Amino acid sequence: MSAISAVSAQAETAPAFTPQQRQEIVDIMRQALKSDPSILSDAILALRQGAQAKAETDALKYVRQNHAAIQNAPAYAVRGNPNGDVTVVEFLDPRCGYCRSLVPVIDKLVASDPKLRLVEKIIPVLSDKSVLDSQAILAAAMQGGYDKMKRALMQDTTPPTIERIKQLASANGLNAEKLEADLHSSAVSAQINENLAQARGIGLDGTPTFIFGTASIAPGAMTMADMQNHIRDARKG
Template identity: 40%
Template sequence: MTRSLLRPVLALCLVLIAGGAPAQAQEAPAFTAGQRAEILGILRQALREDPSIIREALAGLEEADRRDRSEAQRAAIAGNADALFRDAADPSKGNARGDITIVEFFDARCGYCKQLQPAMDALLRRDPNVRVVLKDLPILGPNSVLASRALLAAQRQGRYVPLYDALLSLRTEPTEAVLRQQAERAGLDWSRLRRDMDDPAIGARIERNLALAQRLGIEGTPALIIGNTLVPGAIELPALERLVAEARAALNPR
């Protein structure tokens, strides 16, 4: 068997060893004991002669898995487009009529979310046609939930973004005492804010965000949706600008 033919055979064997198989393989007849022995013998000889074959086969499998995940994420984004991009209840920053909308899932206690914010703010300064939708995703404990409740309550007083900016710059825990201090500095009525924080409707909004993140396969914060791409983790300004440019190009193909 030639080296070029060994690669697909080895890839198939690795899939079978891993416990899965493509549809075509599942439809094929099972190997006989003799055929299995012959294949294993060929593989052993080939790997002794050229160990790079297995590295290339594994890389091919990883690339196929990455493509599958990417396609699944694009389908999930398309299937949840209204909840992501067109929910009138969501707070936002930037140009409300911008041609590109970025959706940011964040936790106010998340260090990586805080790390991302300077790049996001710089993007909004440099690109006046970007809108950022903010999705509270409090996954880091009780103080995260408390901060999200405060933010969503602040939205009722038209002060979501000032409190958001304050909390994302915070280097201490957003305890209730700290939230009160930051809220008052942001011009909020604390008594009203505190009452609104306990409104079941705010809890329901947080639950919707958590369910949406789960449907999209989001496993941590921050997570950005830019066009049809899900970007996990904090990224730098050049990467943000590149992804925005790609999303804009997809809207206006030449």
């Protein structure tokens, strides 16, 4: 019998702990926790880190399996070089303060990197106001006004209403009546649902969230230098 087989046999025949032994083990653990409470906090931290690592691994697996769909977008939502050597996907909510603060940073990033392809995925995750803004932006895209409406709404501090949206549409040279009619169109709903499905696929839990090629996923507001580092890693493959 091999050493491994012998150990297995002993394990199979070893008697279970008696109730008294189990109680002694519990008492030892309780005393240890009283003497050093950090044992419990360390254990909780390890569990959280393990769960986070698994979530990140699962998210990247989803990205790599679905990268063609994730990096695909209507022409109006693609910025920079349409044939760029690396694609950065940004999931953003137009009502998100962090997303709004990053608008000039993203503009500068795209302008500074002639080989970069950036894809914007509008997702309403914060509130009903986010839904209305998202619908308005995608409805504006149906008359060539995606970027104008996106910027107008993301700079606006007034709570969105249909009347406010129509005012902004008119101010930016769009047909306000058509935009209102297109808000609840099947095309707008389909695009929002597609973006949300991909967001769920990566386990998105906040905006903005960036996907750099198939190399990394980074949530939250980032500096331009941080983005450039992620892009550099993505280009390495």
